[in-house]
Amino acid sequence: MLNDYKKFLSTIKKKKYKFKFFHQKLSTKSNILLRHDVDFDVDFALKMAEFEKKNNVKSTYFFLLTSSIYNILDKDIINKIIFIKQLGHEIGLHFDPSVYYKKKVLNGLKVELKIFEKLFKKKVKIISFHRPNKKFLKMNKKILGTAHTYQKLFTTKIGYFADSRNLFRYGDPLKSTDFNNNLNLQILIHPIWWQKKFKLHTNIKIKEFIKKKNQDLKKNLLKNLSNSNLSF
C-alpha cells in the first residue's frame, strides 16, 4: 500500500526539497508544492495524509463540495478532513465551475467558500479548480480575493506536473530538468491512483474502488436498517 508513493517521496527527499504550502513564500530553489485534488474518496486522502505525516511531508488537500461520489456534509467525512488538517496539512476548496451556469459561477464559489469555512472553521487560503476549462486554466488573478493553483506563480513560473490515472501524461516530474536542477515545483497527485501500484491499469484501480464503495454503502445501509433482519 502506497509503496510507489513512498519511493516517489523518498526520491524527492533525497534531493533535499522542502515541502511548502501555497500561501508560504517560496525560496528561489528546492521548494515543492505538493497538491492533492480529492476527486473520489476521502479515505484514500486520509491514508495518504497519515503516511505523509509519518514521513515529515506537508501537502495541501482539496475537497469538492459538489461531488457526486462523496458527501462533504457527512459527519464522518467532516471528521476525516478535520483530522487531515490536524496532521499538519493544509486544506482547500476543490471547486467545480461546471456545476453552475456561467453567470452564477462566482456566486456559487462565494457560497461554497462560506460553507467550507464554516464546516472546517478556517479561512480558505487556496482554491483548486476541478476539470477547469481554458478560461479558468488561464486565469492568472486571484478569484474573489483568494489564490488558486493555476496562477502563473504556481504553474508557468515553476515546474508544474500532474499525475493522470497511471502515468504522468505531461512528463514525469522526477525525470524533469527542473527536478534535476532543484528548481521549484508544483506536483498534483490524486490519492486514488497511488493506493496500489501506480502503473496498474486504471480499470483495476476503479474496480477496487467500486468494491470499496459497495462495502461503504452496505455499512451505511446497515446503520440505517439496524432493527431489521435483512441481509444483503
Ligand SMILES: [Zn+2]
Ligand atoms: Zn478534480
